[in-house]
Amino acid sequence: MTKTDLRAYLDNYCFFGLFQSNNNNGKNTLFLSNKKPVKELISNKDYMVFISYDYKNAIEKFHEKQNNPLKFPQQLFIEIEKKIPFNEIHLNTDGIYDASDIFIKPTVTKEKYIETVHALKHHIQKGDIYEINYCITFEAHDVTIDPLSIYQKLNHISLAPYAALVKMNDLFIISSSPELFLEKRNQMLYTKPIKGTAKRGMTHTEDQTIKNTLRNSLKEQTENVMIVDVARNDLSRIADKGTVVVNKLFNIESYQQVHQMVSTVSCVLKENTSFNSIINATFPMASMTGAPKIRAMQLIDEYEVYNRSAYSGALGYIEENGNFNLSVLIRSIFYNQEKKHLSFTVGSAITAMCNPEDEYDECLLKAKAMMQVLSGG
Numbered sequence: 001m002t003k004t005d006l007r008a009y010l011d012n013y014c015f016f017g018l019f020q021s022n023n024n025n026g027k028n029t030l031f032l033s034n035k036k037p038v039k040e041l042i043s044n045k046d047y048m049v050f051i052s053y054d055y056k057n058a059i060e061k062f063h064e065k066q067n068n069p070l071k072f073p074q075q076l077f078i079e080i081e082k083k084i085p086f087n088e089i090h091l092n093t094d095g096i097y098d099a100s101d102i103f104i105k106p107t108v109t110k111e112k113y114i115e116t117v118h119a120l121k122h123h124i125q126k127g128d129i130y131e132i133n134y135c136i137t138f139e140a141h142d143v144t145i146d147p148l149s150i151y152q153k154l155n156h157i158s159l160a161p162y163a164a165l166v167k168m169n170d171l172f173i174i175s176s177s178p179e180l181f182l183e184k185r186n187q188m189l190y191t192k193p194i195k196g197t198a199k200r201g202m203t204h205t206e207d208q209t210i211k212n213t214l215r216n217s218l219k220e221q222t223e224n225v226m227i228v229d230v231a232r233n234d235l236s237r238i239a240d241k242g243t244v245v246v247n248k249l250f251n252i253e254s255y256q257q258v259h260q261m262v263s264t265v266s267c268v269l270k271e272n273t274s275f276n277s278i279i280n281a282t283f284p285m286a287s288m289t290g291a292p293k294i295r296a297m298q299l300i301d302e303y304e305v306y307n308r309s310a311y312s313g314a315l316g317y318i319e320e321n322g323n324f325n326l327s328v329l330i331r332s333i334f335y336n337q338e339k340k341h342l343s344f345t346v347g348s349a350i351t352a353m354c355n356p357e358d359e360y361d362e363c364l365l366k367a368k369a370m371m372q373v374l375s376g377g
Contacts, residue, residue: 196261
C-alpha cells in the first residue's frame with residue numbers, strides 16, 4: 001500500500017486532527033475536514049472537539065478575561081469528512097529535526113510568581129479556597145515554526161497518552177498531554193485528574209526512590225484527594241444515583257519527563273444525558289481549577305496575568321455512536337500562524353502546605369520538554 005505523506009494532508013485541509021494515543025486503550029487516527037464548524041451536534045456523525053478554558057464563562061456567566069493574543073475561539077465542533085488510520089500515513093518517527101532558536105520569555109518573573117503564591121496562600125488561610133491551580137505563561141512573538149516537526153520532536157522526547165497535533169485554519173495545538181479529561185464508553189463516563197508531579201531519576205534506583213516518595217507524600221496525596229472530591233461532585237450532577245466511584249486513588253504513572261500521581265473517577269450516566277450537559281457539569285477539569293471550583297476560577301482570573309485561552313481546555317473527538325475522548329490541554333504549545341505568536345503555560349497546585357520555591361521549580365519541570373523542542377535542543 002502506498003502511504004500518503006502527512007504534510008500533504010496538513011497543507012490541504014482547514015481542519016486537521018492527528019490523535020496519537022500512546023496507551024493501550026487509545027486510537028491512532030487522523031481526522032480531516034474542510035467543513036465549517038457547527039454549533040449543534042447531530043447524532044450519528046463524527047466530530048473533532050475543541051473547548052477553550054474561556055468556555056467556563058458561558059457556563060458560569062463570568063466576564064471574559066482580556067489579554068488573549070492567540071485568539072482561540074471558545075468552542076469548536078468540526079464534522080469529520082475523512083478518517084485515516086496511521087498505517088496509511090507516512091509519518092517520520094526518527095526523532096531528528098531541525099529547529100531554529102526561539103526567544104521565549106516568561107510573562108511572570110520568579111519574584112512575582114512567589115509573591116502571588118503567598119497572596120493565594122493568604123486566601124487559603126482565610127478559608128476562601130482549599131486549593132488552586134496557579135499558572136504562568138511563556139511566550140514568543142514574531143516567530144515562524146513548522147508545527148509538524150515540532151510535534152514530532154515533542155512526541156519523541158515526551159511521549160504522552162494523549163498526544164495530538166491539531167490545525168484549525170491558522171491556529172495550531174501541539175500537545176503532549178498526559179491527562180484525560182473525559183472518556184465516555186456507552187453509559188460509563190471516566191475522568192483521570194492529575195495532581196502530584198516529580199522529576200525522573202538519573203538511575204533506576206534513584207527513579208524508584210523518587211517514585212515511592214511521590215506515592216507516599218502527604219502533601220501530594222492531600223492535593224490529589226481534594227481534586228478527586230471536586231471531580232466526584234462534578235460527575236454526581238449527571239450520574240445515576242450512587243454510581244460515582246473512585247476506581248484508583250494516588251496511582252503513579254511514569255512518563256519520559258516526569259512521574260505523575262493520577263486518580264480515576266467514574267460514573268454511570270443518567271439516561272439520555274447529552275454531550276453539552278456532560279460538559280456543562282464537569283468543565284473545566286477539576287485539576288486545573290481548585291476547590292471550591294467556582295471560587296478558585298474567580299481567583300485564577302484575578303491573579304493570573306494572561307487569559308489561559310486554549311490552555312487547560314479540552315481537545316478530542318466524538319464518535320458517531322456517541323462515545324468520546326477528551327484530553328486536558330496541558331503540556332501543549334499553542335501557535336497562531338497568522339499573528340506569529342506562540343505560547344505555552346504551566347502551573348501547579350497551591351495549598352496551605354506548599355512551598356513557593358518548590359512550586360516554581362515544578363512549573364519549570366513541566367516546561368522543560370516544550371522549552372527544549374523550541375530551542376533546538
